[in-house]
Amino acid sequence: xxxxxxxxIFKALSNEKRxxxxxxxxxxxxxFSCAEGMDFEKYGVCVGYIQQRSGLTQSTISEYLAILKKAxxxxxxxxxxxxxxxxxxxxxxxxxxxIKTNI
Amino acid sequence: xxxxxxxxIFKALSNEKRxxxxxxxxxxxxxFSCAEGMDFEKYGVCVGYIQQRSGLTQSTISEYLAILKKAxxxxxxxxxxxxxxxxxxxxxxxxxxxIKTNI
DNA sequence: TTGGGATATCGGGATAAGCCGATATACCTT
DNA sequence: AAGGTATATCGGCTTATCCCGATATCCCAA
Numbered sequence: 699x700x701x702x703x704x705x706x707i708f709k710a711l712s713n714e715k716r717x718x719x720x721x722x723x724x725x726x727x728x729x730f731s732c733a734e735g736m737d738f739e740k741y742g743v744c745v746g747y748i749q750q751r752s753g754l755t756q757s758t759i760s761e762y763l764a765i766l767k768k769a770x771x772x773x774x775x776x777x778x779x780x781x782x783x784x785x786x787x788x789x790x791x792x793x794x795x796x797i798k799t800n801i
Numbered sequence: 802x803x804x805x806x807x808x809x810i811f812k813a814l815s816n817e818k819r820x821x822x823x824x825x826x827x828x829x830x831x832x833f834s835c836a837e838g839m840d841f842e843k844y845g846v847c848v849g850y851i852q853q854r855s856g857l858t859q860s861t862i863s864e865y866l867a868i869l870k871k872a873x874x875x876x877x878x879x880x881x882x883x884x885x886x887x888x889x890x891x892x893x894x895x896x897x898x899x900i901k902t903n904i
Numbered sequence: 905t906t907g908g909g910a911t912a913t914c915g916g917g918a919t920a921a922g923c924c925g926a927t928a929t930a931c932c933t934t
Numbered sequence: 935a936a937g938g939t940a941t942a943t944c945g946g947c948t949t950a951t952c953c954c955g956a957t958a959t960c961c962c963a964a
Contacts, residue, residue: 881961
């Protein structure tokens with residue numbers, strides 16, 4: 699059920715901007731300090747903030763977040779008009795272990 | 802100096818056949834049993850064996866091995882007319898650790 | 905020193921990824 | 935209901951990757 703698809707994950711990680719996004723989501727308060735007082739831990743960061751910081755267009759970022767989500771690296775929740783994305787840390791742990799033992 | 806380039810590694814890992822090759826090189830005696838008595842541990846496996854098992858052309862395999870090598874995932878040694886490739890396990894360990902702590 | 909075998913490199917056609925603008929959808933406010 | 939805001943999807947252009955056949959290089963044996 700939760701078997702991770704390494705090939706899809708590696709493809710998702712094969713893009714500089716997507717790697718950056720994952721860094722940002724790792725430390726939201728550091729990279730989105732503009733949004734003082736946001737509770738990033740709970741739901742993550744909304745698409746708009748990520749898009750602003752990226753310098754890419756809204757459509758591209760939306761697509762990139764979908765790629766990361768499809769690979770399982772992030773999860774999202776919609777609240778009102780906003781969609782919040784945050785990392786799925788367990789998948790990173792699984793990937794780390796699989797690389798050490800199975801790749 | 803030995804800082805690994807994650808983006809290049811992920812790109813190298815973003816191909817099904819290249820992932821297979823890495824599996825084969827992990828257990829040469831299992832996957833290249835045709836070559837009884839070979840000392841795979843020392844130098845690795847020669848390109849010809851890998852090519853035969855892959856079903857791809859010689860040029861493609863040569864290119865794929867070059868991609869894996871450029872990413873640091875394998876190393877090679879030329880002996881006579883043969884080039885032997887084997888895994889660079891330390892890079893896999895590094896990658897595993899980096900994914901756990903830095904990605 | 906020439907011929908043959910192993911591997912690397914080159915050129916190219918097919919397919920996928922990068923990234924955009926335009927448009928659609930979904931939700932919120934008034 | 936209508937307009938505004940946030941996000942997703944679509945169509946398309948550009949660039950990179952996949953994978954091949956042809957050719958070059960490098961090494962060995964006769």
